[in-house]
Amino acid sequence: MDTAADYVRNLLLDVLSTEEALACDAVLLSGGLDTSIASEGLKLHITCRGDSKLRTAITLTIDPKQNGLVISNNLFIHEPQDVIYARKIAHRLCLEHHILTPTLDELLAGEALDMCVRVLGTFDGMELRNAVVIATSLIQAKKLGCTRILTGDGADELFAGYSFMHSMSDNDLQRYTQNMIKTMSFCAIPLAAELGIKVWSPFLDPRVIEYATSDQGGSKSIKVGEFSGSVHGKLVLRKAFPEVISAGRKKEPIECGSGTTVLPKLAELLVSDPAFEQEKQEALEKYDLVVRDKEHLLYFRRFRKAVLDSPEALVRMRRYGPDTCPDCKFRLKDGSSFCNVCGLYPARPISK
Known part of the structure; x- marks a missing residue:
């Protein structure tokens, strides 16, 4: 393992050993790299330092078989992938896994969407296609009695997870990351607060933010490069945790991984x-x-x-x-x- 990856691994494992981490009793498990590292790091590598309360995983996926309207009009471009990876992670960690499979009509008419619009104060489609997945999962967490939810928020912003960041020069990427820190926000935080629960992400720990924006950790060569035969963002995270299930998974927005990416096409029909x-x-x-x-x-x-x-x-x-x-x-x-x-x-x- 290279020096940067070794440093980041130790840093995140240290963050995941804090009381804030060990108090998380559920994870919104997309099965992406970020939640893979957060949950697997917490359960597999930290139990020797403290008693993790993490017992529950929640994943939302749109099941094409339950949406006849969608199937008949060939709206699905590909099968949602989140649940495939999430199942493997939940099984490895012996988590009670709740897979939510609402229909698209239920998402459009349900309390989760209304809560997103009201709490977030938005009618932006890109935001709501992602936020309704988070809100629906948080509502389920509340019903299950969960009080502190683990997420992977912040990794994409700090470690060049978005594809448009990959073509930036080193200096531009560092400046963009610095500016993004000032403006970034995560819908899970206010949505959870509305429900009386809390969310927590290891990537938003001040120590992680400081490293990702430092002269050493902010370098593009640290964040973007080849891993397992493909060019990825969040390179240092992948190298730091090569054993996690989603180490080589390509970045997908929540709407793609869950299946809500078809909502614009459904609206055309409605x-x-x-x-x-x-x-x-x-x-x-x-x-x-x-x-x-x-x-x-x-x-x-x-x-x-x-x-x-x-x-x-x-x-x-x-x-x-x-x-x-x-x-x-x-x-x-x-x-x-x-x-x-x-x-x-x-x-x-x-x-x-």
Whole structure:
């Protein structure tokens, strides 16, 4: 093992031996590299230092067999992969594994989506396709009596997990990572708080953040490179934990791994063209915002009730004034070119 990988392994194992880690009683197990390291590191390598309470794993996957509408219209590009890896990890760690298989209609009509729109204050499709998976899993965790949930949040942001980061120069990647730390947010934190439970990720420990942004740990050569015959991000994490089940798994967004990536195509079937054109115009004339597509409209309907028709919510979220999104007129986050309310990008000129 090289020096950087050895350092990161020891660092994360140390973080996973803290009281905060050992108190986690469930994991939102996507089966990706990040949750693989978090859960396998906690259960396999730390039990000798303390008694881990981790007993439960929760994975959400869309089962094509339960969605006849989707099958008949050939909406699935590929089978969701999260559950395949998650099963192996849960079996290795002897975790009680709860596999959630809601239909797409249930996701679109259920309490999880309403909670996401209300708590996160968004009708952005990309955000909600991911967040509804997290929310549904957290609701199940609450029902099971879990109180502290382990996640893999932060690894992609800190260790170049996103493919668009791979082509950056070393200096650009380091600057981008530094800026991302200032603006990054994770939906699991406020959604869990809404349910009265907590989430925790080893990658958000200050020591891990400090290393990932240091002159040594921030280097592109540490984060991006070949592993098991393919070029990956999070290279140092893969080298640090080559024995975990998902060490060589390709990065997939939550929506791809779980199967919610088909929601935009489903929306095309659920909303007629005349209804879309009419409601799009009403949104512009009555609420002064742009609805861009049919999936956007499905989420906007909930956002309208939860936010636009709620004076309290509007005051909290701050609309109009300086530095607002041109499409929805809500304030933009400092330093961000992305509107976290409607999903417009770029919502302001991108500095070079």
